[in-house]
Amino acid sequence: MAGESAQVLNALDVAKTQWYHFTAIIIAGMGFFTDAYDLFCISLVTKLLGRIYYHVDGAAKPGTLPPNVAAAVNGVALCGTLSGQLFFGWLGDKLGRKKVYGLTLMIMVICSIASGLSFGREPKSIMATLCFFRFWLGFGIGGDYPLSATIMSEYSNKKTRGAFIAAVFAMQGFGIMAGGVFAIIISTAFNYRFSSPAYEDNPIRSTIPQADFVWRIILMVGAIPAGLTYYWRLKMPETPRFTALVAKNMKQAAADMSKVLNVNMDAEQQNGEKRLPESAAEDQSAGLFGLFSSQFVRRHGLHLLGTTSTWFLLDIAFYSQNLFQKDIFSAVGWLPPAKTMNAIEEVFRIARAQTLIALCSTVPGYWFTVAFIDRMGRFAIQLMGFFFMTVFMFALAIPYDHWTHPGNHVGFVVIYSLTFFFANFGPNATTFVVPAEIFPARFRSTCHGISAASGKLGAIVGAFGFLYLAQNQDKAKADAGYPAGIGVRNSLIVLGVVNFLGLLFTFLVPESKGKSLEQMSGEIEDEDEAKQASEQQQAYSSRTVPVL
Numbered sequence: 265m266a267g268e269s270a271q272v273l274n275a276l277d278v279a280k281t282q283w284y285h286f287t288a289i290i291i292a293g294m295g296f297f298t299d300a301y302d303l304f305c306i307s308l309v310t311k312l313l314g315r316i317y318y319h320v321d322g323a324a325k326p327g328t329l330p331p332n333v334a335a336a337v338n339g340v341a342l343c344g345t346l347s348g349q350l351f352f353g354w355l356g357d358k359l360g361r362k363k364v365y366g367l368t369l370m371i372m373v374i375c376s377i378a379s380g381l382s383f384g385r386e387p388k389s390i391m392a393t394l395c396f397f398r399f400w401l402g403f404g405i406g407g408d409y410p411l412s413a414t415i416m417s418e419y420s421n422k423k424t425r426g427a428f429i430a431a432v433f434a435m436q437g438f439g440i441m442a443g444g445v446f447a448i449i450i451s452t453a454f455n456y457r458f459s460s461p462a463y464e465d466n467p468i469r470s471t472i473p474q475a476d477f478v479w480r481i482i483l484m485v486g487a488i489p490a491g492l493t494y495y496w497r498l499k500m501p502e503t504p505r506f507t508a509l510v511a512k513n514m515k516q517a518a519a520d521m522s523k524v525l526n527v528n529m530d531a532e533q534q535n536g537e538k539r540l541p542e543s544a545a546e547d548q549s550a551g552l553f554g555l556f557s558s559q560f561v562r563r564h565g566l567h568l569l570g571t572t573s574t575w576f577l578l579d580i581a582f583y584s585q586n587l588f589q590k591d592i593f594s595a596v597g598w599l600p601p602a603k604t605m606n607a608i609e610e611v612f613r614i615a616r617a618q619t620l621i622a623l624c625s626t627v628p629g630y631w632f633t634v635a636f637i638d639r640m641g642r643f644a645i646q647l648m649g650f651f652f653m654t655v656f657m658f659a660l661a662i663p664y665d666h667w668t669h670p671g672n673h674v675g676f677v678v679i680y681s682l683t684f685f686f687a688n689f690g691p692n693a694t695t696f697v698v699p700a701e702i703f704p705a706r707f708r709s710t711c712h713g714i715s716a717a718s719g720k721l722g723a724i725v726g727a728f729g730f731l732y733l734a735q736n737q738d739k740a741k742a743d744a745g746y747p748a749g750i751g752v753r754n755s756l757i758v759l760g761v762v763n764f765l766g767l768l769f770t771f772l773v774p775e776s777k778g779k780s781l782e783q784m785s786g787e788i789e790d791e792d793e794a795k796q797a798s799e800q801q802q803a804y805s806s807r808t809v810p811v812l
Contacts, residue, residue, distance in 0.1 A: 272504055272505075272508045272514060272517045272518055272521065273504075273505065273508065273509075273780070273781075273782060275521065276418075276419070276420075276421065276504060276505065276521065276525075277421055277422045277780045278421060278422075279421045279525055279526075280421070280526075281421070281424055282525055282526055284419075284524040284525055285419065285420065285424075285428055287496075288415070288416060288419055288428075288500070289416070289428060289431045289432055290493075291493055291496045291497055291500065292408075292412040292415060292416055292432045293412075293431065293432045293433075293434070293435035294435065294489050294490070294492065294493040295368070295369060295372075295408040295412055295435075295490065295493070296408065296412065296432060296433055296435040296436045296439065297435040297436070297438055297439040297442070297489050298369075298372055298376075298405075298439060298486055298487075298489050298490040299372075299405045299408055299409075299436065299439065300435070300436035300437070300438075300439030300440045300443070301439040301440070301442055301443045301485075301486045301489070302341070302372065302376055302401055302405060302483075302486040303341055303342075303345070303402070303405065304439075304440050304443055304586055304618075305443040305447070305482055305483060305486065306337060306338060306341070306398070306483070307338065307586065307589070307614075307618070308443060308444065308447045308482060308611060308614055308615050308618065309447075309478070309479035309482055309483070309611065310329055310334060310337060310338065311328070311329075311607075311610055311611070311614065312475060312478060312479050312607055312608075312610065312611050313329055313337065313391075313479060314327045314328040314329040314334075315327045315328075315475070315607040315610075316475055316476055316479075316607070317387035317390060317391070318330065318333075318387060333391055335727065335728045336391070336395050337391060337394065337395060337398075338727050339724055339727040339728050340395040340398050340399045340402070341398040341399065341401055341402035341405070342402060342583070342720050342723045342724045342727055343399060343402065343720075343724060344398070344399035344400055344401065344402025344403040344404075344405070344406065345402035345403070345405050345406040345409075345720045345723075346402075346406060346717045346720035346721060346724070347402075347403055347406060347717075348368070348402060348403040348404060348405060348406020348407045349406035349407070349409050349410060349713040349714075349716040349717040349720060350406075350713050350714065350717045351403075351406075351407070351713075352364055352368060352406060352407030352410060352411060352709075352713065353407075353409075353410035353411075353709045353710045353711075353712055353713015353714065353716070353717075354709075354710050354713065355407075356410055356411050356414060356709035356710070356713075357510070357706060357707050357708070357709045357710045360502050360506055360510075360511070361411050361414055361415050361418075361502065361503055361506055361709065362415075362500055362501065362502045362503070363502075364407065364411065365411050365415070365497050365500065366494060366497045366498045367404075367407070368404045368405075368406075368407030368408050368411065369404070369408075369490050369491075369493065369494050369497055370404075370494065371400060371401070371403060371404030371407075372401060372404040372405060372408075372486075372487070372490045373487045373490045373491045373494070374487075375397050375398070375400045375401035375403075375404060376401060376483065376484060376485075376486040376487035376490070377484050377487050378397040378401075379394060379397040379398050379401060379483045379484070380479075380480040380481065380482075380483040380484030381480070381484075382394040382397060382480075406713075406716070406717070406720070409696070409712065409713065409716040410700075410709045410710070410712040410713035410716060411709065412432055413429055413432070413433075413696060413697070413699070413700035413712050414503070414700050414708050414709045414712060415500070415503055416428050416429045416432050416700070417429055417700040417701055417708075417781060418503035418504070418505035418506060418705070418708075418781070419503055419504075419524075419525075422778060422779060422780045422781075423638065423778070424638055425638070425701065425781075426637035426638045426642065426697055426701075426776075426777065427634050427635070427637055427638050429696070429697045429700055429701075430630070430633045430634045430637050430693050430696075430697055431634045433630070433693055433696045433697070434627075434630035434631055434633070434634055434688075434693070436630065437622060437626045437627035437629070437630040437631075437688065438627065439489075440586070440618075440622045440626055440627075441619055441622040441623055441626070441627055443482070443486075443615075443618075444615045444616070444618045444619030444622060445615075445619055446482060446485055447482055447611055447612075447614075447615035448612060448615045448616055448619065450478055450481055450482060451478060451608045451609070451611040451612040451615065452612060454474055454475070454477070454478055454608050455606070455608040455609055455612065475607050475608055478608060478611060501520040501523055501524060502516075502520055503520075504517040504518070504520055504521040505517075505705050505781065506705060507520060509704075509705040509706065509787065510705055510706050552704075552706070555707045555710060555711075563786055564702070564703060564711075564785075564786075566772050567702050567703070567772070567773070567774060568703075568711060568714065568715070569769075569772055570769060570770070570771075570772025570773040570774075571695065571698055571699045571702075571711075571715040571718075571773060572714060572715050572718035572719075573718070573766075573769040573772070574646065574650075574691060574695055574766050574769045574770055574772075574773060575691075575695040575699075575715050575716065575718050575719035575722065576718045576719055576721055576722035577722060577762050577763070577765050577766035577769065578650075578687070578691040578692060578695055578719065578722065578763075578766055579719040579720065579721075579722035579723040579726065580722040580723070580725050580726040580729075580759070580762050581653065581657075581683075581687070581726065581759045581762050581763055581766075582687050582692055582723070582726075583722070583723035583726045583727055584726035584727070584729075584755070584759060585680075585683065585684065585687075585759070589617070589618060589621065589680075593614075593617050593677075599613055599614065599617060600613070621677075621680070621681050621684055622684075624681055625681035625682065625684040625685040625688075626684045626685070626688055627688075628685060628688075628689075629684060629685040629686065629687065629688025629689040629690070629692075629693075630688045630689075630693060632685075632688075632689040633645060633688065633689050633690070633693040633694070636689075637693070637694070637697065637777075638777060638778075641775050641777040642694045642697060642698050642773070642775060642776060642777060643770065643773060643774075643775045645689065645690055645693070645694050646690060646691045646694040646695070646698075646770050646773065647767060647770050648686070648689075648690060649686045649687060649688075649689060649690010649691045649692070649694070650690060650691055650763050650764070650766045650767035650770060651767055652682070652683075652686040652690070653683050653686050653687055653690065653691075653760075653763040653766075654760050654763040654764045654767065656679050656680075656682050656683045656686070657683060657756050657757075657759050657760030657763060658756075658757070658760045659679055660676065660679055660680060660683075660756050661753055661754075661756035661757040661760060662757075664752075664753040664756070691766060691770070695715070695719065696716075698773055698774075698776060699711055699712040699715040699716070700712050701776040701781060701784055702774055702776055702784045702785060703785055704785040704786065704787050705781070705785070705787065708781075708785070
């Protein structure tokens, strides 16, 4: 490898686990805590929004969001996330990871608050304002994916790198659980303070005026954890790998690393110069292939296909399950009919169910990955996760009528929880980790952003597709005399097939356990080839041509 950066990168690869590694996990992880809270808390309040803004006086049933409105409210943040992943992923490679890291967090803080302040004179305008701010909230969330993953991977040593990146992503589990816990607290407080016997006598009309504050408070609280870590993000130095490999400033890379890690490097003594001359950096860069060039496609084309396809397929299933688990629980009878409870009590019951799933399966699944990813490897965990998700989806879908009978709901919930466990002790974690390890530093953030955006495209397909499949098919089948819940059953079958396809595409993803980032990305060969090409070009240009 070229001597200018070998010392810096080798020091990172062999550095012992230190306090700054854990600090970086918290700083980056709080962004993902906020991401999960903001993305999934909307599923806690969509039924409440329907009761507040779409209830018709005298109707026999509580109000519900129309399918197109429900799809927009649930899916618009995912559209923003996809855009943010592509834009900030590209920007992170152009300007550096640190320069845009604080910007994504500030967007999340502002838009979380603005979402709760959504205004309008009629339901349509309020929903339109909510969707507008949630799009830009998703835009900021999207930037966190490539930047956090890349920053954590470029600071980690090769022995525990997988666990550190997975630990950042595992904060999502706490964010999902925190959303449920806070919704339980706020709904309990409002129900106790404002409920009355008159409302209990007629649950359908029990949407008290104060219920409008419940969903707004739940959405706005997402700004708090993001705001608490903003200062520390600004204090983080640029990653040494970006500075050494992309900016070509070895002295600055060594200095930045020495500030936060317990290593002693003098780049000037080791390299014999403070900085590569600009002409040398240009010559070296000239021999390196670009993104989507023929050489990139030859070296990393299948890798990028593997990371994008598996993340796309995983998120179809994962986001469908998360955003619409309340509908599934209602279909099998775990949640009572809406007409039997008031609006705030319904928020409480939905939050309690989702918190139970998060506590018993989602959070443990994430941390099982943290514990075993550097022992089992990324490939084995991802393959195992997709396999069990496929098995459990079909176990729910094929005998679906059995699970809807009274007394069988516990078994359904247990198996359904296991799909979350193996999603997180499986592809939901590994699809985040691997793209941050296998691509060259000069477009590592961009490729991670592309992979993550592919995942969010899958989430959009899941959010919109599952909603229409579950709601519209149920209505059509009910009109034709079929049993209720047939749309949910078909959705579970589709998700089982999707998980099986994810298992097949996993074979395109390389194993990165125990290898350095430069070894996985091929940058060792890249720099050597670039150096040789530069030397040959200089030798050719210095030849003298005899004059005849």
